[in-house]
Amino acid sequence: MAEIADVVVAGGGVIGTAIAWRAALAGLDVVLVDPEAGDAATQVAAGMLAPASEALFGEGALLRLNLLAVRRFGSFAAELESAAGQHVGLRREGTLAVAYDPDDYAALARLTAFRRSAGLDAEELDSRACRALEPFLAPDVHGGALFGGDWSVDNRRYAAALGEAARSAKVRTVRDRAVAVRTGDGRARGIRLADGGDIDAPNVVVAAGCWSGAIDGLPEPLRTVVRPVKGQLLRLRHPAGVPPVLSHTIRAIVRGTDIYLVPRADGELVVGATQEERGPDQTVTAGAVHDLLHEAMSVLPVTSELILAETCVGLRPGTPDNGPVVGRCGPDGLLLATGHYRNGILMSPVTADAVVALLAGQAPAPEWEPFTPQRFITPDGPR
Numbered sequence: 001m002a003e004i005a006d007v008v009v010a011g012g013g014v015i016g017t018a019i020a021w022r023a024a025l026a027g028l029d030v031v032l033v034d035p036e037a038g039d040a041a042t043q044v045a046a047g048m049l050a051p052a053s054e055a056l057f058g059e060g061a062l063l064r065l066n067l068l069a070v071r072r073f074g075s076f077a078a079e080l081e082s083a084a085g086q087h088v089g090l091r092r093e094g095t096l097a098v099a100y101d102p103d104d105y106a107a108l109a110r111l112t113a114f115r116r117s118a119g120l121d122a123e124e125l126d127s128r129a130c131r132a133l134e135p136f137l138a139p140d141v142h143g144g145a146l147f148g149g150d151w152s153v154d155n156r157r158y159a160a161a162l163g164e165a166a167r168s169a170k171v172r173t174v175r176d177r178a179v180a181v182r183t184g185d186g187r188a189r190g191i192r193l194a195d196g197g198d199i200d201a202p203n204v205v206v207a208a209g210c211w212s213g214a215i216d217g218l219p220e221p222l223r224t225v226v227r228p229v230k231g232q233l234l235r236l237r238h239p240a241g242v243p244p245v246l247s248h249t250i251r252a253i254v255r256g257t258d259i260y261l262v263p264r265a266d267g268e269l270v271v272g273a274t275q276e277e278r279g280p281d282q283t284v285t286a287g288a289v290h291d292l293l294h295e296a297m298s299v300l301p302v303t304s305e306l307i308l309a310e311t312c313v314g315l316r317p318g319t320p321d322n323g324p325v326v327g328r329c330g331p332d333g334l335l336l337a338t339g340h341y342r343n344g345i346l347m348s349p350v351t352a353d354a355v356v357a358l359l360a361g362q363a364p365a366p367e368w369e370p371f372t373p374q375r376f377i378t379p380d381g382p383r
């Protein structure tokens with residue numbers, strides 16, 4: 001017999017699980033469908049909550065959404081920690097952006113001026129001031145800027161806490177793959193599973209990251225909107241007894257290449273990441289590991305003393321305009337929540353808020369207006 005629910009969510013990464021938890025808290029009966037969480041970009045991410053040091057020219061609407069997201073993260077994380085009885089490793093020290101050589105510094109200065117003009121908090125620092133904040137930085141570091149409003153979270157602890165909170169809010173998990181959205185009389189009726197079973201629900205949320213388009217039943221233009229953007233990343237650990245080598249997240253431009261180093265309270269140091277257009281390829285390459293370590297050691301030579309604990313690769317759900325795709329689409333009752341690209345951890349609380357508002361027949365926060373699915377269905381039409 002088919003399972004019956006008010007809402008079925010396809011995809012148990014950080015987006016789908018946050019939605020499932022919040023929808024259950026809003027009083028809905030929720031089923032979450034995911035074959036396994038192992039492939040999720042959620043497990044690979046660096047966990048930066050960094051609207052300021054991520055802000056790029058031409059992404060004003062995305063910046064406004066990311067700022068909403070970081071403002072929401074603190075209260076959401078506090079509620080999550082209390083619901084799950086687990087810490088998520090939230091850190092508020094800020095991001096120190098540094099430049100390795102004079103050309104890198106010129107590039108960073110242009111970005112810092114732009115970010116300041118967008119009203120972001122950015123303090124320019126010379127080389128000595130950078131090393132006063134982070135004594136292990138290489139003396140060669142030319143200068144930098146401190147973005148005090150950026151935070152970070154331990155994405156794996158955060159995802160585990162979301163899973164636990166969803167369980168305690170009575171979300172039921174089905175370990176299978178959604179293959180199609182079932183419809184009837186012009187509205188969504190549920191999900192068809194790979195094993196042939198069905199879940200009946202009047203509301204279906206497709207939140208399967210870069211795999212969302214593989215689920216039948218989305219309006220045709222949306223099936224190709226999300227593409228996988230490969231990211232390779234390293235997890236280092238401090239040897240026993242060695243104190244933390246960083247307290248801020250470091251974003252470095254090193255001879256024209258961008259890297260970041262994200263410290264965790266438990267001694268992990270994340271070094272990332274590549275951005276590669278290689279489709280669904282999930283191999284770790286020797287060249288990427290070499291390059292990440294080489295650039296990391298250029299700005300933080302002590303990196304060479306740390307333990308290389310893990311190499312990992314994930315697929316970011318990218319879209320043509322780098323913005324997420326969240327909202328109603330196609331038949332009544334069908335919602336899409338994907339395309340979070342570089343910022344899915346950061347945006348998970350506000351995405352859950354937006355989807356729960358839509359499920360209740362309310363409008364999400366105005367920051368979401370530029371990011372509806374309609375922009376890809378009728379690009380010149382109403383949003």
Ligand SMILES: Cc1cc2nc3c(=O)[nH]c(=O)nc-3n(C[C@H](O)[C@H](O)[C@H](O)COP(=O)(O)OP(=O)(O)OC[C@H]3O[C@@H](n4cnc5c(N)ncnc54)[C@H](O)[C@@H]3O)c2cc1C
Nearest residue numbers: 013014015041042046047048178209231314343344345346
């Ligand atoms: C190297 C790297 C670094 C990153 N760093 C950051 C960062 O610092 N900060 C930040 O905010 N974001 C970061 N991101 C981005 C972030 O990880 C993603 O935006 C986010 O994980 C997207 O979440 P998601 O739940 O949509 O997708 P995913 O996390 O990919 O989860 C998708 C889920 O859907 C499931 N699924 C797939 N197909 C189906 C199906 N047919 N039926 C049911 N379930 C299905 C999968 O098993 C998976 O569990 C990074 C990503 C990468 C790769």
